[in-house]
Amino acid sequence: MSRRINKVLVANRGEIAIRVFRACTELNIRTVAIYSNEDTSSLHRYKADEAYLVGEGKKPIDAYLDIEGIIEIAKNSDADAIHPGYGFLSENIHFARRCEEEGIIFIGPKSEHLDMFGDKVKAREQAIKANIPVIPGSDGPVNSLEEVKSFGEKHGFPIIIKASLGGGGRGMRIVNGIEEVEEAYSRAKSEAKAAFGNDEVYVEKYVNRPKHIEVQIFGDSAGNIVHLYERDCSIQRRHQKVVEVAPSVSLSNELRQDICDAAVSLMKNVNYLNAGTVEFLVSGDNFYFIEVNPRVQVEHTITEMITGIDIVQTQILVAEGYELFGEKIGMPQQEDIITHGFAIQSRVTTEDPLNNFMPDAGKIMAYRSGGGFGVRLDAGNAYQGSVITPFYDSLLVKVTTHAHTFEQAASKMIRNLHEFRIRGIKTNIPFLINVVKHEKFINGDYDTSFIDETPELFI
């Protein structure tokens, strides 16, 4: 059964809010923005048909977490659906349920999926149930120092302590030997409590030099599940993605197929709905499940470029009840979804690579972007005169390039990043150029340790 969406409120800001507005407008759906006090002059506000101040008197981040304030704006503006973007409330079960209660469509999976995948321990249990390889880890959360020590002794160090509710590369501690356990355990717990409001942690064996490979999944309300192939997100700093590539240049076709099949079987098992990503670590010919992100991801752009499938529009149509293979969405059957060429995304942030990537704030005095054939830009407040505040994520513009070969896509990326002129605020562009032009990157000879182990990137 389908229910037409006439107006979408985006419970987010910056580039992803604008990305969703564009998808809606092309589908003939009206759009509503929310903005905090600090975002009064933020571009996303002006890209929507209507915009309303949210969370007055609240802290900058809390404004976008103001569940009741957002629901009230949705009701008053007659929005019949909410797209949560990524971060903020995108994985918040209470928010999804409140939308349900108010008869507002939450553009995302069912709240039960947010529940099972928001918690990494529960997600691991689902992966085990679906017979998918997981990293040797504790049987559920660990509750004492002794448990961590005996896990390390049994499986060997290094191990990694992870917050059950962790995300964004935070709440993880690598432990190299038994003497480090005590401090790491108490720090991991207090960091988890501070960042996620819950100090539950679990332990996994630390995989040496893995690649981070993730699979884009879509499910519809008729129970169909497809994958849109993989992304290689191994270029990371502090466990956070910096440059992403699709498809991976270093996977054999056999391993690629096994990983995509594993992702599909997990999501079929839970009857997954809408867009989601299943993340794996790959070491040699082995792959291990790490988590599921039940939402659109920052790096969805590269999958769109190689498949030609609009992920955000598909999210909206699935939320309206359309079937993936029906006329409206027109998704090809799995065996007919083919990828074309290679896409790379670089995350341009307002961070100073020469000062430990400290976020910079201030006014952009001059802004000229790259562009041209095979280039896509998804920008937030990136324009001359824009004031970058210190309150939010430092992502300024996502630069995506697409070409027949990986080398061509990389060369387009280098050319583009060089073309940017941004004055008045520091950015990580020089660092990104160093990454993309590095021989190891070009040869696909990299894993998650690349940035940490390549000091010449920082000059």
Ligand code: ADP
């Ligand atoms: P988050 O939800 O914070 O993004 P993830 O579980 O997805 O956390 O892990 C993020 C990154 O941390 C991975 O891509 C990988 O680089 C590193 N990581 C996580 N678990 C392990 C592990 N067991 N061994 C080695 N690296 C890991």
